[in-house]
Amino acid sequence: MAMSWIWVVMVGASILCGAATGRMDAVAGAALEGANAGVELSLAMAGVMCLWMGVMRVMEKSGLVGGLSRCLHPILSRLYPQHRDDAQVMGAVSANVAANLLGLGNASTPLGIRAAQLMAQGAGGVASDSLCMLVVCNTASIQLIPATVASIRQAAGSGAAFDILPAVWLASAVSVTVGIVAAKVMARVWRE
Amino acid sequence: MVVPVIMLGVMVWGIACRVDAWSTLVEGGAQGLQTAVRMVPSLVGLLCGVYMLRASGALELLEGLIAPVLGLVGIPPETVGLLVVRPISGSAALGLGAELIETYGPDSLVGRTAAVMLGSTETTFYTVAVYFGAAKISRTRYAIPAALCGDVAGFLAASWAVRWLFGI
Numbered sequence: 163m164a165m166s167w168i169w170v171v172m173v174g175a176s177i178l179c180g181a182a183t184g185r186m187d188a189v190a191g192a193a194l195e196g197a198n199a200g201v202e203l204s205l206a207m208a209g210v211m212c213l214w215m216g217v218m219r220v221m222e223k224s225g226l227v228g229g230l231s232r233c234l235h236p237i238l239s240r241l242y243p244q245h246r247d248d249a250q251v252m253g254a255v256s257a258n259v260a261a262n263l264l265g266l267g268n269a270s271t272p273l274g275i276r277a278a279q280l281m282a283q284g285a286g287g288v289a290s291d292s293l294c295m296l297v298v299c300n301t302a303s304i305q306l307i308p309a310t311v312a313s314i315r316q317a318a319g320s321g322a323a324f325d326i327l328p329a330v331w332l333a334s335a336v337s338v339t340v341g342i343v344a345a346k347v348m349a350r351v352w353r354e
Numbered sequence: 355m356v357v358p359v360i361m362l363g364v365m366v367w368g369i370a371c372r373v374d375a376w377s378t379l380v381e382g383g384a385q386g387l388q389t390a391v392r393m394v395p396s397l398v399g400l401l402c403g404v405y406m407l408r409a410s411g412a413l414e415l416l417e418g419l420i421a422p423v424l425g426l427v428g429i430p431p432e433t434v435g436l437l438v439v440r441p442i443s444g445s446a447a448l449g450l451g452a453e454l455i456e457t458y459g460p461d462s463l464v465g466r467t468a469a470v471m472l473g474s475t476e477t478t479f480y481t482v483a484v485y486f487g488a489a490k491i492s493r494t495r496y497a498i499p500a501a502l503c504g505d506v507a508g509f510l511a512a513s514w515a516v517r518w519l520f521g522i
Contacts, residue, residue: 168439168446172403180410188409196405200398203452208390212383213361219382220364224371275488282489289486294497297485301441301478301501302508307360308473314452315469320460324357326469329515333474336511341504348496 206317207310214265214309221264230263231256241299241342242292251280255296265305274300291349298345302338306331393445400449407435408453429513432464436471441478441505448472466520470512475505 180189221227234256245251254277261270274296281293289297308330316323368375407413413435421431429437432454440447451472458464478501486494 168443169399169403172407175412176403176406176410178410179412179415180406183411185410189406192405192409193402196402197398199405199453199456200401200449201394203401203456204390204394204397207393208387211390212386215386215389216379216381216383217361217364219385220368220373220375220378223378224364224368224373224375226364226367271484275485278485278489282491285491287490287492289491289493289495289497293485293489293491294495294500297482297494297497298500298504300485301476301481302504303474303476305473308469310448311451311469311473314448314455314472315460315465318452318455318460318465323460326466326473326516329466329470329512329519330473332515332519333470333508333511337474337504337508340507341500344500344503345496348500352496 203314203317207313210313210316210323211309214307214313218264218266218309222266222269227257227260227264227266227269230260234259241295244290244292245281248280251277254280258296259299259304262300262304263306265307265309270300291345294349295342295345298341299338302334302341304334304338393448396445397449397452400446401453404435404449404453408457427510427513428517429509430464430467432458433468433471433509433513436468437509440471440475440509441502442480444477444480447477463516463520467513467516470516471509474512475508478502478505 176189176192177186180186231253235252238255238259239246239252242251242255245255254273258270258273258277261267261273278293278296281290281296285293307324307327311326311330312323315326365375365379368378417431417434420434424431424434436447436450436454439450451468454468455465458468460466460469478498482494482498482501486492486497
């Protein structure tokens with residue numbers, strides 16, 4: 163639903179602005195040009211998407227997710243102290259983070275939702291501190307190889323599509339750290 | 355250099371774990387192709403809108419209004435549309451980001467910053483809706499403000515990281 167409104171606002175603003183600046187012809191042309199660009203971009207991205215999804219599937223099948231989630235367990239039990247001894251919750255959360263790191267969106271969401279449902283049991287519709295933390299951690303991207311973005315850059319003719327990796331890691335680390343700190347601080351001061 | 359080594363490493367590891375690495379690679383690739391095809395309609399719709407916005411001069415207008423504020427904190431003003439849309443819609447952000455990367459060039463300051471912003475943030479409101487919806491939570495307390503703090507930090511960090519690491 164949000165998308166419909168975004169689109170209406172975009173096109174409405176274009177028509178208003180185009181009419182005001184006398185660029186209506188250009189706007190009309192741009193609509194068709196944009197439609198073409200959409201198909202071209204998807205096709206140009208397909209190769210890199212194919213390759214990375216293939217590599218990710220091998221990671222998933224060869225047990226990298228399981229191994230990674232075992233390594234993450236000690237860190238995560240600090241983030242979710244209320245559930246430290248609950249193997250079910252911690253298992254789901256670790257696997258969720260591991261899948262996020264590897265960029266396996268399809269795998270990470272069901273795992274995260276399972277953790278969220280377990281955390282919400284008996285909470286009467288109110289988000290606990292752990293659940294807020296889980297959501298905040300999942301709204302920050304911690305993907306190690308941002309394949310989609312790299313494929314867009316490749317499609318646009320970048321010399322080295324993956325040269326943004328260090329910058330992405332740095333920005334992701336800052337974003338997730340600030341999110342976690344904000345959640346921890348707000349957990350102390352938040353009043354209903 | 356990093357990418358081929360990762361690919362080789364994953365394949366060798368897969369073989370060592372007795373996974374039929376090649377068939378798995380192909381199977382995953384088919385999924386990737388499906389994803390790319392499924393993106394076509396939404397990208398067509400979005401790029402249609404974004405191209406119209408740019409042609410009408412509305413984007414420049416918005417940039418001009420917000421540029422002084424963004425410039426002050428080091429965020430390229432051209433990315434203003436991306437900042438607004440990123441937490442709300444993943445596909446809209448992808449469309450806007452792709453347009454920026456194409457227009458300014460993938461190896462330009464704006465193109466790189468847009469790519470890093472896309473790669474280091476998530477569709478916050480979508481995630482919040484999915485998780486709290488599935489867990490039947492109606493009082494979300496501080497989850498949204500805390501998540502948005504993370505997003506803002508991500509945008510700033512993306513801009514600074516690109517400036518610092520690429521020296522442009």
